[in-house]
Amino acid sequence: MLAPGVIVRLTALGVVAVIVQITAVSQITLLGTSADLTPLVVVSVGLLCGSVAGAGMGFGMGLLVDVALLQTLGISSLLFTIIGYAAGRLREARDPAHGLIPLAVGAAGTALAAVGYGMIQFLLGVEAPVSLLLLREILATVAVNTLLALPVYALVRRVVGPALPQDPRRRRGRQASTTRLSPFTRA
């Protein structure tokens, strides 16, 4: 169960991230496309706080995106819930320590969101022709998001980390320093 302090921080982070995305980031073009910070934030929360928090954050941020843009409710929530949960499960099951994990998971999360949107739109019915360049747009978005994955993860960790009871990286750091200081350690 998450502490109230973490929930408050996650809520504030989600609201600010969605507003910054809609009002600024979506209007900046990089490599012919725009970055999408929302899946990166959801993935980072999943990696730092676990599957339940990741899924909850994904649902909340997705709902806020759909509400703020008057889109069909539920599409972003569904995708971001799954992405947040999957990132959280990765942390719980494997506890990956490599520094580039957020980058890989961020890219995968962005790709899943983009492809998922496409699949749901096809299920709901698309009357317009679909260009193959959509694939290029998806790849460009994934590439831009991959570049931003590490800074976003660092920012989310900075915001949420202090309120977490056991930040995995701090725990490992503590264990390492304790081992070095132990009188039973060989010189």
Next chain:
Amino acid sequence: MHDRSVRRRRAILALLVGLSLILLTATFGDNVGGPLRSIQRGMLEVLAPIQEGANRVLKPFRDLAGWAGDTLDAKDERDKMRDERNSLRRQVVSLQQAQRENVQLRRLVGLDRQRDLERQDPVTARVIGRSPNLWYTTINVDKGSSAGVRRDQPVVNGEGLVGKVTEVTTGASVVTLITDHTSGVSARVLGGRGDEGIVQTAVGNPNDLLLEFLPRDSQVRRGERIVTAGTRSNRLESLFPPGIPVGSVTKVDPDEIDVYQRVHIKPYADLRRLDFVQILTDPDRDKAAVVSSGAGAGQARAQVP
């Protein structure tokens, strides 16, 4: 203990996924005046001032990023502009001649159907938000019904057609761009026989619109301009007034001729970077709609895109 935690985790996931699916199903079947849409509009009403404030605060950062991109593209852009300027100079000369003839002919025939945009009561609105995903090309603007904005009103900027209003609250509106996959605009080729078709988008390629349903024998050439057709019939009235520039023809592919011909268009308006737009509120049109619906005993007037 471990089993209970696993069960709880899965239950939460199932609950959130179920909720999302319920919302999706309910919204998809919900009409414009439905309860979920009303709640969404209420939420937008609350969020719009926050979006507007954030938009103003973050504008310097957007401009900085835009400046960096513009500098990289500047040389190419300058060469293109020079070519376009030379071409436009030649056109201006011929158009001035045509304009003089046009005025004389209008007087003769008594036609005044083509209305200027100034007479459409344009309301200038600031763009306060934009959809981040590839499937919803919508923007939020800071003018709503209190400024006379209604659903289906056309939206333009200094360069050409931008889209139409699809949702309205008191202080904000959602504009669906012409590059959205749900958009369709009746348009005609300026030049040649003036053939008409429907401008649609190819999902995933916002710089490439398609002018569909042109006659097979249509002689459209690269560089020709496309404007809104603006049908003015009593039964089938277009949402868009005639003569709004949409884009120029970039490709005419003979392989794409089937029953109808299809040509590719580059939109004039830079839809990726919009700060201000104008909504054509046209009070005359509203009055006409009221008269028409009253005369039609409750029958909704048919409209073409």
